[in-house]
Structure formats: structure tokens, C-alpha cells
Amino acid sequence: MRPTVHDIAAAAGVSLATVDRVLNQRPGVRHVTREKVEAAIRDLGYVRDVAAANLAKSRVYPLTFILPASDNSFMHGLNAEIRAAMARSAAERTDIRIVEVPAFDPQALVRELETVATEKPSGVALVATDAPDVRAAVDRLVKDGIPVVTLVSDLTGSLRHHYAGVDNIAAGRTAARLLGRFLGGAQGEIAILAGSMLVRDHRERLEGFTAVMAQEFPALHLLSVLEGRDDPEVAHMLIADALGKNDGIIGIYSLGAGNRGLVRALKEKAVDRTLTVIAHELTVHTRAALLDGTIDAILNQDAGHEVRSAIRVLKAKADGLAVIDAQERIRLDIFLKDNLP
Amino acid sequence: MRPTVHDIAAAAGVSLATVDRVLNQRPGVRHVTREKVEAAIRDLGYVRDVAAANLAKSRVYPLTFILPASDNSFMHGLNAEIRAAMARSAAERTDIRIVEVPAFDPQALVRELETVATEKPSGVALVATDAPDVRAAVDRLVKDGIPVVTLVSDLTGSLRHHYAGVDNIAAGRTAARLLGRFLGGAQGEIAILAGSMLVRDHRERLEGFTAVMAQEFPALHLLSVLEGRDDPEVAHMLIADALGKNDGIIGIYSLGAGNRGLVRALKEKAVDRTLTVIAHELTVHTRAALLDGTIDAILNQDAGHEVRSAIRVLKAKADGLAVIDAQERIRLDIFLKDNLP
DNA sequence: CCAAATCTGATGTACGTAAATCAAAAAATA
DNA sequence: TATTTTTTGATTTACGTACATCAGATTTGG
Numbered sequence: 001m002r003p004t005v006h007d008i009a010a011a012a013g014v015s016l017a018t019v020d021r022v023l024n025q026r027p028g029v030r031h032v033t034r035e036k037v038e039a040a041i042r043d044l045g046y047v048r049d050v051a052a053a054n055l056a057k058s059r060v061y062p063l064t065f066i067l068p069a070s071d072n073s074f075m076h077g078l079n080a081e082i083r084a085a086m087a088r089s090a091a092e093r094t095d096i097r098i099v100e101v102p103a104f105d106p107q108a109l110v111r112e113l114e115t116v117a118t119e120k121p122s123g124v125a126l127v128a129t130d131a132p133d134v135r136a137a138v139d140r141l142v143k144d145g146i147p148v149v150t151l152v153s154d155l156t157g158s159l160r161h162h163y164a165g166v167d168n169i170a171a172g173r174t175a176a177r178l179l180g181r182f183l184g185g186a187q188g189e190i191a192i193l194a195g196s197m198l199v200r201d202h203r204e205r206l207e208g209f210t211a212v213m214a215q216e217f218p219a220l221h222l223l224s225v226l227e228g229r230d231d232p233e234v235a236h237m238l239i240a241d242a243l244g245k246n247d248g249i250i251g252i253y254s255l256g257a258g259n260r261g262l263v264r265a266l267k268e269k270a271v272d273r274t275l276t277v278i279a280h281e282l283t284v285h286t287r288a289a290l291l292d293g294t295i296d297a298i299l300n301q302d303a304g305h306e307v308r309s310a311i312r313v314l315k316a317k318a319d320g321l322a323v324i325d326a327q328e329r330i331r332l333d334i335f336l337k338d339n340l341p
Numbered sequence: 342m343r344p345t346v347h348d349i350a351a352a353a354g355v356s357l358a359t360v361d362r363v364l365n366q367r368p369g370v371r372h373v374t375r376e377k378v379e380a381a382i383r384d385l386g387y388v389r390d391v392a393a394a395n396l397a398k399s400r401v402y403p404l405t406f407i408l409p410a411s412d413n414s415f416m417h418g419l420n421a422e423i424r425a426a427m428a429r430s431a432a433e434r435t436d437i438r439i440v441e442v443p444a445f446d447p448q449a450l451v452r453e454l455e456t457v458a459t460e461k462p463s464g465v466a467l468v469a470t471d472a473p474d475v476r477a478a479v480d481r482l483v484k485d486g487i488p489v490v491t492l493v494s495d496l497t498g499s500l501r502h503h504y505a506g507v508d509n510i511a512a513g514r515t516a517a518r519l520l521g522r523f524l525g526g527a528q529g530e531i532a533i534l535a536g537s538m539l540v541r542d543h544r545e546r547l548e549g550f551t552a553v554m555a556q557e558f559p560a561l562h563l564l565s566v567l568e569g570r571d572d573p574e575v576a577h578m579l580i581a582d583a584l585g586k587n588d589g590i591i592g593i594y595s596l597g598a599g600n601r602g603l604v605r606a607l608k609e610k611a612v613d614r615t616l617t618v619i620a621h622e623l624t625v626h627t628r629a630a631l632l633d634g635t636i637d638a639i640l641n642q643d644a645g646h647e648v649r650s651a652i653r654v655l656k657a658k659a660d661g662l663a664v665i666d667a668q669e670r671i672r673l674d675i676f677l678k679d680n681l682p
Numbered sequence: 683c684c685a686a687a688t689c690t691g692a693t694g695t696a697c698g699t700a701a702a703t704c705a706a707a708a709a710a711t712a
Numbered sequence: 713t714a715t716t717t718t719t720t721g722a723t724t725t726a727c728g729t730a731c732a733t734c735a736g737a738t739t740t741g742g
Binding site: 002047049050051052054055090091093167170171173174176177178181182183184185186208212296302304305308324326327329331332333334336337338339341 | 343388390391392393395396431432508511512514515517518519522523524525526527549553637643645646649665667668670672673674675677678679680682
Binding site: 004005006017020023024026030048049050051052053054055056057 | 727729730
């Protein structure tokens with residue numbers, strides 16, 4: 001049997017109340033006594049029974065998720081996964097709130113972070129917009145003792161406790177190698193469709209992609225980046241235009257959202273030519289395109305895993321517990337038509 | 342606030358004791374009364390607080406893991422992950438026991454399953470050897486009310502509650518497509534190195550691989566399967582021999598273990614030729630080979646995920662709770678040198 | 683050395699459920 | 713109707729921890 005507070009009290013030769021004061025960092029314990037208790041805790045290998053503690057505290061974890069109000073499949077999926085987690089709130093003792101802020105608007109995000117700070121939740125998860133003010137606001141939250149996890153897009157250089165998302169540089173590099181290898185030794189042009197260079201994850205994907213391309217596949221020439229603003233219509237226009245003007249294009253890397261437009265353009269303009277296409281995020285549209293051969297590979301991040309991981313980490317941090325790192329690593333999924341879930 | 346047993350009792354107009362009898366399926370409740378209580382449970386949306394219940398029961402989940410006594414990196418890794426889970430036993434209320442049985446020996450496995458049945462654990466996880474007797478033994482366990490999860494290798498057609506492992510047919514198909522695409526339109530021979538055709542997961546990988554190869558890459562000719570018994574020495578010998586005799590080989594698919602031998606053979610015999618190589622399972626050896634370019638892609642199943650998933654599922658089944666399917670799907674990881682963890 | 687301040691112990695209640703006991707009520711049987 | 717059997721209620725203890733209160737002990741400062 002694992003030791004309880006009673007065992008600690010007996011071993012340290014103090015009362016239960018004193019053990020409790022030490023464990024919960026309440027005042028009124030002399031230094032020497034505190035050390036006696038801590039020694040007993042170490043010796044017996046006591047670990048607080050979190051379930052019992054939470055029961056006694058009737059603890060719930062109020063968690064706030066701050067998301068950009070973007071109207072694309074990925075954000076909708078993320079939203080749905082958070083709602084699914086809300087449905088499990090009772091069992092998980094969470095009380096989850098979703099807040100939407102205008103996308104790509106650092107100031108709005110900062111204001112929201114400040115509002116959230118006054119509510120003192122057990123934890124905050126946010127899709128970070130990369131700006132110094134946001135960093136500062138996050139750091140303030142952390143210094144107030146509130147666990148913070150970045151979701152999907154990281155905020156490097158800030159004090160956030162954890163990042164629940166994929167390594168986007170690695171994603172870009174992987175896309176480059178897949179595209180390069182799939183194209184064999186062929187020579188030609190590569191079109192790149194991004195959402196916006198203002199978002200960190202897209203910038204990082206591009207960075208990784210161009211690095212590997214330059215180093216390992218010099219026969220492939222990268223065209224300048226098309227910014228589709230994650231909008232299917234814009235994406236369609238840009239790709240249709242590019243394919244019409246340039247028949248040297250033999251490959252496409254779509255690193256953002258709005259792939260419905262990309263797929264439509266491909267079906268209209270590229271039936272007669274062989275294009276190799278790599279895209280991000282598995283949606284109904286990209287899935288269908290992968291199956292019918294329009295897209296050759298999809299790189300994906302599992303929003304469900306990201307949300308569940310963020311919640312686990314926030315709860316653990318709120319309790320000062322360790323997390324299983326391997327479990328919380330969000331993996332880059334590579335889907336070919338053969339290994340779709 | 343979520344409803345408690347007290348609320349149910351009040352709503353159903355019965356006493357706490359009766360609610361308890363209904364909840365824990367104890368005898369001594371008239372049919373009509375039982376239905377009144379169940380109605381109240383539904384109406385109020387009561388869900389038992391598992392943490393409190395476990396606390397009251399001082400419940401632990403005795404779990405038994407049955408593994409083949411195989412001496413390869415993957416099984417060692419699996420073993421290590423189970424031990425890591427044992428280290429978390431206190432917090433997770435588990436009491437995990439590992440039993441090793443001779444590999445590829447259905448009778449030994451059946452005997453062990455029968456022994457385990459007498460111990461009435463809360464759950465059993467096993468790496469299944471595919472045989473009718475084993476299926477029957479598993480079915481008996483299930484009928485005794487003991488949750489059973491197959492690990493790594495499934496036992497289709499049995500009553501096991503869940504399979505914690507990858508889809509090996511999909512894995513084989515994916516390997517085929519990667520190899521085919523990486524080879525461009527080239528023509529040549531493909532060597533296949535397996536552990537043994539007696540193991541279901543290897544058979545399934547081969548099945549998926551040959552299917553896609555035949556259908557989509559007719560220019561590639563598959564050589565007959567080499568069985569390396571998951572042994573590095575045997576694998577080395579077989580591959581070195583094949584490469585020496587046949588210089589039409591342009592690709593290799595290694596779908597089992599013992600890749601240390603494969604890598605050594607490649608470094609000795611294939612420095613001057615360009616081979617495309619796909620292997621399974623990320624280990625120190627395959628990892629190094631991927632980084633230095635000897636191997637082009639690694640397909641992997643995350644043993645840690647499999648073990649944690651098996652434990653979660655067994656606990657949930659023991660409590661009659663639902664599992665999050667998406668969370669328990671074990672994914673096929675595809676590693677290129679760019680997205681290694 | 684006494685008063686004040688600080689520390690410690692003893693005790694009780696609570697969290698939500700499990701499980702047991704005994705008494706009382708209701709139903710079934712004779 | 714009397715008796716037995718079955719069903720239900722009331723109550724208590726327990727799980728391991730949190731938290732509050734009050735009394736008693738010990739340590740400080742003057």
C-alpha cells in the first residue's frame with residue numbers, strides 16, 4: 001500500500017495538521033519541523049493522491065481556450081474537438097470556455113489575455129499570433145502563476161509552459177523531401193501556395209521547405225510564394241492563373257488552408273499534365289483529392305490530439321505534476337492514399 | 342453542479358441504499374423500483390464519479406501483459422514502456438504484471454491465458470499469436486468478463502475488446518507506394534526481408550505491399566521473400582548474398598526486425614549503387630541509417646502509445662466506460678530524415 | 683520571568699461513492 | 713390471517729485529502 005498523510009505524520013512524529021500545513025504550504029510551521037516532515041515524505045516516497053485531493057477540494061479546472069475567428073475547416077475542426085472535450089467535462093473535472101478573437105490581430109489577443117488574467121482560470125490555451133506584445137501578455141499570465149499552453153502556432157521566446165502543435169519547420173522539410181523524391185530527378189518549377197506570411201506556422205513551413213529544396217533538389221526551381229489568405233476562392237484564382245501562365249510547373253506545395261480551391265483549379269487546369277502535389281491538413285476536400293490522385297500526400301496535425309494534450313498538460317501544470325513528454329509530442333502525420341484513417 | 346447519488350435518491354423517491362443497489366447491480370430491488378431509479382439517472386444525467394468510486398473501493402486495476410520472449414529491439418522497447426507504466430502505477434491505480442511466454446508457441450500462450458484466467462485480473466493485454474486455440478482461450482477470458490486487448494498483433498475473429506496496434510495491411514501498402522514513388526518510373530528488382538511468415542503482422546504487411554506493387558508499379562519485380570527470423574546475423578547474410586548475386590536490385594523493403602544486419606550489409610555491398618530502402622521500426626540502428634541516407638524511410642509504431650492506450654482501454658472496459666476512439670487509434674508513423682522525433 | 687507571538691495538536695466536517703448492518707415495511711405464500 | 717420472504721430505508725464507517733477551529737505548547741521579546 002502506498003503511504004498516506006497518516007503515515008507521514010507518524011513517521012515524522014508530528015500531527016496530521018502539521019503534515020497538511022507542510023503539504024499545502026500553509027503558514028505556521030517552524031523551519032525544523034517542516035524539514036522533518038519533508039524528510040519523511042521523501043523517505044516513505046509519499047505522493048499525494050490527486051483523485052482524493054480533487055475530491056476533497058471539489059476541484060474543477062476552469063480552462064480558457066483562445067482561438068482566432070477564422071472560417072476554415074481546420075479551425076472548425078479544432079473548435080469541434082474542444083466542444084467534444086467540453087462534453088467530457090464532468091468526468092474530467094474541467095470547465096472549458098472558448099473565446100474567439102479576430103484573426104491576425106495581436107492587440108485584440110493581448111486585450112483578451114488581459115481579461116482572462118483577471119478571471120484566474122486554472123489554465124489558458126491559445127493559438128498564438130506572433131508579436132512582442134502577445135509574448136509580454138503571455139509572460140504576465142505565467143508570472144501570475146497561470147499555466148499557459150500554445151496551440152497549433154507557438155510563441156517561441158515566451159514563458160509559455162508548453163506547445164501543443166507540430167514542428168512546422170520539420171513539416172516543411174518533410175514536404176520538400178517527399179516532393180523532391182516523388183519527382184525523381186525531374187527538372188522544373190514548383191509553385192508554393194501559402195495562407196499568409198504573417199503567420200508563424202506558415203513562415204516556418206516555408207523556411208523548412210526552401211532549405212531542403214535548395215540543398216537537396218537544385219533541379220527544382222521554386223516560384224515566388226502565392227498568398228491565398230486561406231481562402232478557397234483566392235487559392236483557386238492564384239493556382240489557376242499560375243498553371244495557365246506557366247507550363248513548366250511540375251509540383252505544388254500547399255502549406256496553408258483553402259485547399260478546396262486548389263483542388264478545383266487542379267481539376268480544371270491540370271487534367272492533361274502530371275503534377276505532384278503535397279498539401280497540409282486532412283479535410284473532406286483534401287481527403288477526396290488524395291484518394292482520386294489529385295493530391296499525392298497530405299501532411300496533417302491531429303486537432304483532437306492537440307486539444308486533449310493541451311488539457312492534460314494544463315491540468316498537470318496546475319497541480320504541479322510531471323507530464324509524459326513522449327505522450328504530449330504532437331506528431332506530423334503523413335497520409336498517402338493507403339494509410340488514411 | 343453535477344448530480345450525485347443523493348440527488349438521484351431524492352428524484353426517484355427512494356433511499357440512498359436503493360440507489361446504491363441499482364448502481365452496483367446488487368440484488369434486492371424490485372423491478373419497478375429499479376426502473377424508477379434508472380429513469381432518474383437518465384433524467385438528471387447522472388454519471389458516477391469514477392475518482393470518488395475508486396477511492397471508496399480503494400480500487401486498483403490488476404493488469405496482466407503477456408509478451409513473447411523475443412530478443413529484439415522492438416520487444417525490448419515494448420517491455421520498457423510497460424515498465425514505465427508500472428512506475429506510474431501509484432498515480433494510475435494500476436498493478437501491472439508482465440508475463441513472458443515462448444515466442445510463436447500457441448500452446449504456451451493458451452496455457453498462460455488459462456493461468457491468468459484463474460487470477461481474475463481487471464484486464465489482460467497480449468501480443469497474440471494467430472491460432473484457433475489462442476482465439477478460443479481469449480474468447481473464454483472475455484466470456485468470464487475479463488477485458489482483453491491485443492497488442493501489436495491482432496487476433497481477428499476473436500472476441501477481444503480492442504486492438505492496440507497499427508493496421509499492418511495499410512503499412513505494407515504505404516511502404517509499397519513510397520518505394521514505388523521514390524523509384525520514379527525505374528525498372529528493376531525489389532528484395533523483401535521479413536522476419537517470418539508465421540507471424541500475422543508480417544504476413545499482413547507483405548500482403549499490402551504486394552497488392553499495391555502489382556497494381557500500381559508493374560515495372561518493379563518482387564523477388565521472393567527472405568525470412569530473416571528477426572535476427573541481425575541472418576538478415577545480414579541474406580541481404581549480402583542477394584546483393585552479391587543480383588545487381589538488378591534497386592529497392593529493398595524490410596518489414597520485420599533485425600535491421601542492424603540489413604544496414605551492415607548495405608554499407609558493405611551497396612556503397613557504389615543507389616538503392617532505395619524502406620524499413621520498419623525506429624531503433625538506434627534504423628535511425629542512424631535514415632540520417633546517413635542508407636535507409637530512405639522508416640515506418641514505425643509507437644510502443645509507448647500502444648501500451649498507454651492498452652491500459653486506458655482496459656481500465657475503461659473494466660469500469661464499463663466509453664473510450665475515445667480517435668485517441669486510441671494507433672497511427673502508422675512515417676519518418677523521413679526530416680521529421681525524426 | 684511574564685506576556686505576547688508563534689507554532690503545534692486534536693478534532694471535526696466535507697468531498698462522492700462503496701459497502702455493510704439492522705430495522706421496518708411491503709409483498710408473497712401458506 | 714399469520715408467517716415467511718423479499719424489498720426498502722436509515723445509518724454508519726471507510727477511502728485519502730483539504731480545510732477550519734480552538735486549545736495547548738513552545739518560543740520569542742521585553
